[in-house]
Amino acid sequence: MQKRNHLLIFILSVGVFGILNTEMGVIGILPSIAEHYNVSISRAGWLVSLFAIAVAVSGPTMPLLFSGINRKKVMLLVLGVFVVGNVVSIFASNFAVALIARVIPAFFHPVYCSLALTVAADSVSEEEAPKAVSKVFIGVSAGMVIGVPIASFLASAASLEVAMIFFAVVNILVFLATLLFIPSMPVKGRQSYGAQLSVLKKAITWVSIAAVILLNSSVFGVYSYLAEYLKTVTNMYSNSISFMLFMYGGANIIGNVVAGRLLTNHAVRSVAALPFVLGAVYIMLFFFGKLSVPVAVMTLIWGIVAGIGGNINQYLMMSAAPEAPDFANGLFLTSANVGTTLGTAVGGLFISAMGTQYVVIAGLLSLILSTAIILLRHYMLTPAQQSVS
Structure with missing residues (x-):
């Protein structure tokens, strides 16, 4: 049971890393995006600002809407949306498509992050819950800090598409890990x-x-x-x-x-x-x-x-x-x-x-x-x- 909980929390941490990496990693490649789509750097910044606005708006509502559904299914849905958004971003031919591919997953961002924190806390005793949650926060910090330089390096060393592929690969791996290793988690005592x-x-x-x-x-x-x-x-x-x-x-x-x-x-x-x-x-x-x-x-x-x-x-x-x-x-x-x-x-x-x-x-x-x-x-x-x- 303890080993299973460790694996669960690890997958959740990497999952949060992948989602935060998708959100924040773009900051490191905004100049490349502006050049690629022939738009100003301020317009390219919409990829960051509109993502953040979508997260702020959906934060109280989306986790509430999905709170009664099997948590594994919800996590797979959110990760799937992020994977599709990442893949579309790789092949997007114009800036408007790239922007849509960013904003739609952003509305699902709070669903996964909220679930990750809740599931981590529920997987251990009440006394140990803060420690479990802190491990998920490691993924948050890593996604916010490490994603930016990695994406920037990949874009400069290879291409913008390779940096986008990096976002997609992380989310695909977490999707597969969730599918294979996380058990079904029906909601017990569902609240209205x-x-x-x-x-x-x-x-x-x-x-x-x-x-x-x-x-x-x-x-x-x-x-x-x-x-x-x-x-x-x-x-x-x-x-x-x-x-x-x-x-x-x-x-x-x-x-x-x-x-x-x-x-x-x-x-x-x-x-x-x-x-x-x-x-x-x-x-x-x-x-x-x-x-x-x-x-x-x-x-x-x-x-x-x-x-x-x-x-x-x-x-x-x-x-x-x-x-x-x-x-x-x-x-x-x-x-x-x-x-x-x-x-x-x-x-x-x-x-x-x-x-x-x-x-x-x-x-x-x-x-x-x-x-x-x-x-x-x-x-x-x-x-x-x-x-x-």
Whole structure:
């Protein structure tokens, strides 16, 4: 049973990697796409922005719609849609077709990711659930960080089509692994849509949504401009910037592993400490941003803390609505995307008004607000929930 659970979680992790890789990997090949379809780089960017909008819109609804169907069948459906989208992208003769082939799978993105988190948690005991979920988050981090340089390398070393083939191959392999090795998973004790939607009547659900938005905003409001920060403030060369981005990604994966243990043993303390630790990192970045070595150290710590933060965001939503796990994970995905969009916009405003060095203020403001929300959320918990260390 334990070996089967390990295999299940591994397949889910790789599956999430494949889907996030499809989403984020395109960032590394946008110049090649613009050249291939003879469109501007800003128009090519629609492949990223419209994908993110589709995910944000479908986050609360699609997981809810599929929540009563056999989970294996749903995962195969979503992976199949991504495979078809990937294959169409390889042979797309014009940009409009390529855009459609991207956006349609995007609506199914929250379904698989939500299911992966729910199934991973359900495959182990309640106490071990955070560790299982953290392993799936490794796939999320890897998809967000590793997919970009791999796709960029393949496009430059071979062709744009080869990079697209890479996306397809990963999803095909996960589809086959799911088909062959994951058992049928009928939904037990199926809940009505109304019963799941009723979690929106709880104040703690909305407070948790606000906390997730602000915490994700605090991370991506600064991280979205990390390359620009390293270039203009720290005065690093392009090779050094690439290394720093890789280091951040690797640290993010480490943070996922650490988060599993923290949330298993010290959930409440970990949630309370996150804004203060991340705030300290940003303050150090602000005062020592021109010095390469301190910035490298802070980036490493920042990556670990951000990895922990992603797990904490999911924990906040799940603990607020444990009776509707698929819907709660969908709310988490949408809230996280809203936070990313909000943080990136606010960070851009600070850069335009004050300069790149001051982008950390955007992160600090989100952290101050998130601290107040987390404190409010804590006092809304029952005494038994508050006593969890």
